[in-house]
């Protein structure tokens with residue numbers, strides 16, 4: 001994936017130079033290892049900071065909401081699907097965008113890597129298949145496949161679904177992956193076990209809302225959790241309030257979530273809140289044959305009525 | 316909701332037109348009975364004391 005960098009810089013420089021776009025949204029190296037940050041390049045010098053590696057898990061579609069200028073945006077598979085969702089929801093116009101597609105081979109999970117090693121990690125370098133992690137008194141080579149983010153390990157849309165430029169040949173999509181083993185294991189639990197599972201899952205949540213802020217779908221000017229007139233949900237750390245925040249946020253993402261993993265990645269305490277959105281994603285697929293963000297020409301199931309829509313739950 | 320641990324049957328949906336008073340009464344009766352049979356709800360209760 002490292003080989004993409006030159007092509008990304010070259011394409012971005014060209015688009016800026018011929019004034020096709022006013023800025024290019026991409027990634028630059030973060031201040032700590034494995035934490036690349038968004039980069040908004042408006043000049044030729046800024047373009048040289050653009051990078052690409054396995055730490056670009058943030059979803060850049062998040063930075064498009066309501067922008068007016070012409071933008072070049074680097075998009076891996078999931079970003080591209082969230083861009084489509086943004087277009088469908090009128091948050092950005094297709095004509096404003098030049099999408100620089102990046103075929104993706106998955107992002108690495110910094111928590112997994114940290115947990116495998118003791119001691120602080122100072123540097124991480126990668127080649128196509130391996131990740132070399134260096135600390136003060138250790139150096140370890142890890143197989144990238146073993147340290148992928150969980151959503152990337154089960155991703156079946158690694159190639160961008162919409163793009164104007166491509167930085168490399170499309171990659172082979174993973175086949176035969178079991179996307180919903182985790183959801184099924186929860187479905188198999190009794191009601192009490194389920195309740196307890198989510199209680200445990202959320203017990204560390206400090207309600208910092210980083211998950212919401214990282215999510216490209218959560219663009220409302222005032223989020224329901226921040227409103228106080230009326231106050232839809234309590235603002236305390238009470239488990240009831242915490243859970244209400246999480247399941248309502250998940251519902252707001254129903255039929256829209258692409259399982260990009262930006263929310264989980266952003267959480268400071270490592271909560272996998274994707275188990276909420278994944279259940280809805282699975283339901284959308286099973287009930288409506290729907291996968292979010294695959295085409296800007298099809299309306300999502302939640303804003304269309306079809307006579308055959310499942311309605312067995314209504315008595 | 317059931318996925319997150321609410322007992323099946325506690326949450327019910329029904330479509331009742333404003334002209335269907337008989338159906339409305341029936342639905343209310345059925346739901347009340349079903350919920351009584353389930354017993355008191357133990358979830359979504361706040362356990363922590365309110366602070367100022």
Ligand code: SF4
Nearest residue numbers: 215257259260261263
């Ligand atoms: S809910 Fe999480 S996984 Fe889904 S689109 Fe938002 S950030 Fe991505």
Ligand code: SF4
Nearest residue numbers: 205206208209211267
């Ligand atoms: S990012 Fe993590 S701690 Fe913060 S609100 Fe979300 S789940 Fe809770």
